[in-house]
Amino acid sequence: xxxxxxxxxxxxxxxxxxxxxxxxxxxxxxxxxxxxxxxxxxxxxxxxxxxxxxxxxxxxxxxxxxxxxxxxxxxxxxxxxxxxxxxxxxxxxxxxxxxxxxxxxxxxxxxxxxxxxxxxxxxxxxxxxxxxxxxxxxxxxxxxxxxxxxxxxxxxxxxxxxxxxxxxxxxxxxxxxxxxxxxxxxxxxxxxxx
Numbered sequence: 685x686x687x688x689x690x691x692x693x694x695x696x697x698x699x700x701x702x703x704x705x706x707x708x709x710x711x712x713x714x715x716x717x718x719x720x721x722x723x724x725x726x727x728x729x730x731x732x733x734x735x736x737x738x739x740x741x742x743x744x745x746x747x748x749x750x751x752x753x754x755x756x757x758x759x760x761x762x763x764x765x766x767x768x769x770x771x772x773x774x775x776x777x778x779x780x781x782x783x784x785x786x787x788x789x790x791x792x793x794x795x796x797x798x799x800x801x802x803x804x805x806x807x808x809x810x811x812x813x814x815x816x817x818x819x820x821x822x823x824x825x826x827x828x829x830x831x832x833x834x835x836x837x838x839x840x841x842x843x844x845x846x847x848x849x850x851x852x853x854x855x856x857x858x859x860x861x862x863x864x865x866x867x868x869x870x871x872x873x874x875x876x877x878x
Contacts, residue, residue: 688739702747713773733777753796789866798865805872838873
């Protein structure tokens with residue numbers, strides 16, 4: 685809560701107002717099977733993925749209300765929909781984040797505040813390369829070969845880049861989405877359909 689408060693205070697000091705909140709923090713958990721899960725590890729995942737978002741929302745909404753509206757985008761994960769094995773804590777927390785977005789949209793819409801989410805699939809970056817390095821080593825391939833294979837899961841034939849994932853977030857935060865609230869976009873190269 686304190687770091688979220690400092691972030692909002694620094695924003696107010698620099699810009700004088702808060703118009704947009706994009707929450708993009710995540711904790712993937714310890715990859716333990718459910719039957720072996722440590723409840724404290726789950727709490728840590730929820731502290732980052734759900735309560736971190738909640739603290740930011742609680743700090744930003746009053747500031748947005750003061751200026752007549754705003755936009756909130758909670759960056760989420762396809763794990764909320766696909767439930768990968770050994771990632772139950774992460775999936776559960778991301779499902780909770782989706783419910784937070786939809787419920788908040790109903791509660792703050794009357795103040796001119798829109799709330800949406802983005803379900804990301806794999807993103808070509810540090811996390812995917814770290815994950816891929818282990819999978820590649822286990823299968824006797826290189827990380828580059830693993831990434832080429834990963835792209836075959838996407839009907840569009842490529843793993844989205846961070847910039848390709850950011851553009852839909854910017855859209856949801858912009859006036860182009862002035863009548864969009866309580867929704868989630870899946871940005872995943874078509875890996876799954878909603």
